[in-house]
Amino acid sequence: MATTTPSSFSLPQRVLHWLTAALVFFNLLFPDGMNAWNRSIKQTGAATADQVASANIHAYAGIAVLVLVALRLLLRLVHGVPEAPPQEPALLRLAAKIAEGTLYLLLVAMPVTGMAAYYLGYEGAGDLHADVLKAILWVVVAAHVLGALAHQFYWKTNVLRRMTVG
Template sequence: MIRNTIESYGWISILLHWLMALSIFGLFGLGLYMVELGYYDPWYRSSMDLHKSIGLVLAFVYVLRLLWKLQQECPEPIADKAWQRLAAQLTHGLLYLVLLAIMVSGYLISTADGRSIEIFALFSVPALPFAFEQQEDIAGYIHWLLAWSLMFIVAVHALAALQHHFLLKDNTLKRMLRPQ
């Protein structure tokens, strides 16, 4: 089953979800590693280039996922309590919003000097024709705050999925692992 139904997510939604999840964890880990490197460390430049490239590929997947989501049915929530449905909607909305803000702040960090961003040495994304004062520092601080905020929201999201699976014993997690 490729497409979503009222009962389940389809393979494309599932694959996009897990591709983004793995990329986000990888980028977070790489980001933690990068900030500890010294300027003369051999991995200093390479790790930044890799982080930017994966980040921009993730931005592309993010747009694809949003477009796919807009044209798909959304499975009915399993939660029977209104507050649980509201909490799920708010958490998912925050995930999308914080991800977008992280991507924008990462772009602003990377293009603060006016140079484009090279994507795996295949093509480049141009910088904006303007920059604001202390753009790299301000965007960097925002990026750092948002990355940690995202990890908190992801933890809440994952704990809720585990609660549904192990305590409530419903299909919330199962339907994000394979179509039902």
């Protein structure tokens, strides 16, 4: 595994980060296909081909997130990650580590609960996925973005740069 601490994220880490972000935002902002499928299944026990196709797009994006997160975690082990800048207060460094761990946990739990609901029919998993975990994910993503912006504009660190251009 990584023996030295890198100064920025590797190109594969950056690409996977932004692909993951795009897919997460896609599924958070456009869950309509899955919602229509779910409503139809609950009301009539069946769904149209268009509803199934739309739900599949949502499901496949979620599965892709799960695969990308697994690759990201593997790359973290192999390449390592940059250390937090010293300008960041210790308490906020701890909060960032907790938020990062929570984000990774959610990026695994969301697809798993979604698959359990969609493919295995576990309604409780669907409720957890669409109601509880989704709300928590929005909060953690917002904190992640705000933290990156605070680094860029308040502490004037290179945190945003090392996840964009390296």
